[in-house]
Amino acid sequence: MEKGVFVKDIVPNAEAAGIFAVADAALAQSRNGPYWRLVLADASGSVEAKIWSPLSGDFSEIAPGTLAWVEGRASLFRSALQLAVEKFRPLDAAEAASLDQTAFLPSSPYPIDGMDEELRELCLREFTHKPWRRLVFAVLDDEELGPRFRIAPAAKNVHHAYAGGLLEHTLGVFRLCRRMAAQYAELDRQTLLAGALFHDFGKIREFSGGLNNDYTGEGRLLGHLLLGVEMLGPFLVRSRLESGLQEHLKHLILSHHGELEFGAVRQPHTPEALALHCADNLDAKLAQCRGLFTGLEGDGPAWTPWQPTLGRPMYRPPRTPGGREGAPTERKTAKREECLSLLKA
Numbered sequence: 184m185e186k187g188v189f190v191k192d193i194v195p196n197a198e199a200a201g202i203f204a205v206a207d208a209a210l211a212q213s214r215n216g217p218y219w220r221l222v223l224a225d226a227s228g229s230v231e232a233k234i235w236s237p238l239s240g241d242f243s244e245i246a247p248g249t250l251a252w253v254e255g256r257a258s259l260f261r262s263a264l265q266l267a268v269e270k271f272r273p274l275d276a277a278e279a280a281s282l283d284q285t286a287f288l289p290s291s292p293y294p295i296d297g298m299d300e301e302l303r304e305l306c307l308r309e310f311t312h313k314p315w316r317r318l319v320f321a322v323l324d325d326e327e328l329g330p331r332f333r334i335a336p337a338a339k340n341v342h343h344a345y346a347g348g349l350l351e352h353t354l355g356v357f358r359l360c361r362r363m364a365a366q367y368a369e370l371d372r373q374t375l376l377a378g379a380l381f382h383d384f385g386k387i388r389e390f391s392g393g394l395n396n397d398y399t400g401e402g403r404l405l406g407h408l409l410l411g412v413e414m415l416g417p418f419l420v421r422s423r424l425e426s427g428l429q430e431h432l433k434h435l436i437l438s439h440h441g442e443l444e445f446g447a448v449r450q451p452h453t454p455e456a457l458a459l460h461c462a463d464n465l466d467a468k469l470a471q472c473r474g475l476f477t478g479l480e481g482d483g484p485a486w487t488p489w490q491p492t493l494g495r496p497m498y499r500p501p502r503t504p505g506g507r508e509g510a511p512t513e514r515k516t517a518k519r520e521e522c523l524s525l526l527k528a
């Protein structure tokens with residue numbers, strides 16, 4: 184089947200037809216009878232939709248995560264785009280299985296293959312102690328965990344909450360920890376980087392991922408810190424990593440939230456644990472800001488609404504004219520370091 188129109192291409196006062204995932208569904212009541220209030224989504228965004236009576240009576244249940252062929256007319260309601268549904272047909276299992284699921288999942292703005300390749304290259308470069316290297320690549324090459332790590336989200340809705348988000352966040356924290364280790368020679372570089380690589384690994388089991396990403400049962404009961412330590416257990420045994428280093432890695436994972444009130448099992452008690460907490464916190468908060476600012480209209484200064492997770496609204500300030508946007512990629516940095524070493528030789 185063809186996907187049809189994407190959310191981003193729906194415009195007011197025009198017909199729209201395509202396949203969408205039902206992100207949310209609720210049955211409500213109006214003066215004219217019951218109606219369904221839906222949020223329809225695909226990889227390009229989401230749009231509110233209404234199934235009015237009498238068509239609404241054809242559906243006793245609409246489950247979130249359902250894929251459906253939808254036809255309707257778009258309009259503006261209180262300055263927001265809304266779709267009045269004229270046809271709604273849930274797809275059967277065979278039709279849903281034939282579709283490219285990535286068309287319906289919000290995903291990382293960066294190519295997953297490129298991020299995975301960069302992270303693996305960095306691991307090859309950094310983990311020179313054989314037990315560390317044995318552990319790292321046994322996990323990354325695991326037939327079950329490796330593919331799930333590539334596409335898992337890093338959250339339900341706060342930061343990196345999309346396919347590939349966990350890989351993107353892990354790579355960001357790994358890069359930051361490399362810079363910290365270069366700045367502060369007292370840090371155990373390989374232990375810190377192992378903590379960066381595995382600090383959120385338990386999110387593979389904490390979140391369901393997919394079209395209706397949510398917390399799993401064990402995710403709610405145990406959380407990704409404990410799940411991550413549990414998942415690494417068999418790999419640690421086979422790695423023959425020294426017991427002291429195993430203990431330190433577990434501490435990094437269990438303490439990276441920083442404070443007990445924010446979900447840490449223990450507060451950070453080593454310099455490496457403090458460094459990892461700072462790197463994780465910075466990458467998560469700046470990713471959240473990036474998402475907030477992307478949703479603001481225009482390119483000039485603007486305030487976001489109040490953000491409960493940050494405890495404040497955020498301001499997008501004016502930019503320095505001609506200022507450099509962002510930091511160089513790891514590949515460019517590595518190339519620059521190579522050139523500098525040649526000049527010094």
